[in-house]
Amino acid sequence: MFPLSAIIRACVVLRIHPNILTVTGVFINVLAAWALGLGAFVWGGVIMIAANIFDFIDGKVARELKWESEFGGFWDSVMDRFSDISLFIGLIYLYAEKGRTDYVIVTALAMMFSVMTSYTRARAESIITKCKVGFMERPERIVLFMIGAFTNRMAAVMWVLLVLSIVTVADRIYHTWRELNHSPKIEERLEHRLAEIRLAATPAKGRTTL
């Protein structure tokens, strides 16, 4: 994409450190949170797009400059959490200001489970090889935030984030438990059961005996 590649090129020429780009993204997200806190959703959405450009280019600039590092990956993940939490805090402030304690709770719970989504995967992958299960990951979360902001449907977005983040955390806990206990998959058991039922429903003369 032309504008993005031009920005990446400029950052490479200016030799801007990718970690600086990452932290710049966080500061811009704090501005987006401020806009959300003021109820200026469209502005919040626009600023979120700007912040996510930084989030998108930091890894690419690191690769171009051959400055990739393990610390860079760690820094990126930690800064992502700050960005996510800032957006939720902006909304919590807004709903508190409006005296809507119900949505303060919904948003706070959505924030808690969004953080737990990342934590469960990070912690799981320290004891098992991979824990990439569950629908509601960061890209989905950010896109949903933007949809909520641009179309002024943030309450519905908060409900979706809350429910699907709870499901994602549960998925990750279950997946880790299953991997550690070498337990057979539920879907395999259900498929096996279905196959048994199909076989039982087949007329006896149609079956082949080997």
Add this chain to the structure above:
Amino acid sequence: MKRVLTLPALVLWRAFFWTYERGTWQYDLWVIAILAFVWLTPPAWLSDPMATGPGLVGWLRTLVQ
């Protein structure tokens, strides 16, 4: 009867115990369901403190009436 119960259980399990990649048809189906909920649910049903207007469903209802 058992078959009737097992197939929906499998579909529900696969929908909620999510292991699909982005870009699969299952993913697209979830995205459509989420967008439908966000855009079609009338804000009044959720007591949305910020949304204005009746939403797409409310607008269609007034159009029909």
